[in-house]
Amino acid sequence: MFQIARATGDDxxxxxxxxxxxxxxxxxxxxxxGPHAVPGWSDGVANAVIAQGRSVVARxxxxxxxxxxxxxxxxxxxxxxxxxxxxxxxxxxMFEYMEDMSDINNAAPNAIEIRYLAVDRAWRGRGIAQAIVxxxxxxxxxxxxxxxxxxxxxxxxxxxxxxxxxxxxxxxxYKEYVAEFNSDMRIPEEPHTxxxxxxxxxxxxxxx
Numbered sequence: 001m002f003q004i005a006r007a008t009g010d011d012x013x014x015x016x017x018x019x020x021x022x023x024x025x026x027x028x029x030x031x032x033x034g035p036h037a038v039p040g041w042s043d044g045v046a047n048a049v050i051a052q053g054r055s056v057v058a059r060x061x062x063x064x065x066x067x068x069x070x071x072x073x074x075x076x077x078x079x080x081x082x083x084x085x086x087x088x089x090x091x092x093x094m095f096e097y098m099e100d101m102s103d104i105n106n107a108a109p110n111a112i113e114i115r116y117l118a119v120d121r122a123w124r125g126r127g128i129a130q131a132i133v134x135x136x137x138x139x140x141x142x143x144x145x146x147x148x149x150x151x152x153x154x155x156x157x158x159x160x161x162x163x164x165x166x167x168x169x170x171x172x173x174y175k176e177y178v179a180e181f182n183s184d185m186r187i188p189e190e191p192h193t194x195x196x197x198x199x200x201x202x203x204x205x206x207x208x
Contacts, residue, residue, distance in 0.1 A: 002066060002128060004135050007055040014065030015046040015057065023118045028188030029091065029153050029195075046070065049115060054143060056135040058119070058128045066120040067128040069136040073143075074110045090185045094177060095151065098197050102170035108147035108199040112140045117150070117157060129160055141202045148200040155191040166198040 007015065024030050049055055049072045058067030099105065114136060119128045140148055150166070152158040161168070172195045174187045 002058045007050045007057045012046045015068045028192035032186040032188040054139045056132045066123040069132040070116040071136045072113050072115040111147035111149040112145045114150040150198050152196045161198045166200045170197040
């Protein structure tokens with residue numbers, strides 16, 4: 001059994017531990033390229049973003065965090081995938097390229113963003129990811145946001161967005177991107193072949 005709740009400062013350590021146990025190992029870009037986080041980085045990003053009040057966690061009966069949608073308001077507190085160091089440059093370029101090609105700043109201006117979505121391996125397959133995304137959407141609505149966006153670097157998070165009927169604004173093949181720009185970014189293993197950018201109009205009662 002799990003409970004969905006708005007994340008608070010008391011969840012920072014639990015979210016950090018969840019990221020270390022699962023996000024660093026399972027997120028395709030991190031798995032392929034290695035975590036570039038400096039000591040304390042996970043605590044820093046979790047603390048800064050959770051303080052905004054829109055992030056959502058799933059807690060098990062013991063109170064441990066077993067899922068998290070870390071939701072970052074515009075302008076994003078942490079506009080980089082890992083850290084602010086030079087190791088991020090190749091990833092920064094890829095996401096900036098996707099934003100330019102998708103024209104997201106005009107298509108979904110001032111969008112709030114699910115920065116990270118993670119579920120503990122032992123708790124997957126129970127609907128936690130969908131539940132925390134739905135709760136984060138409601139939190140964003142309550143905050144007066146119209147647009148929500150999310151990058152899906154994983155095949156599985158991509159399937160979730162399709163199931164939830166978010167609109168895919170842009171899809172980028174990792175293989176084609178690396179070849180075109182001669183990037184030293186390592187390509188994730190299959191089935192993680194594309195990075196997709198999804199948006200959702202929170203004012204719409206009908207699926208996008």
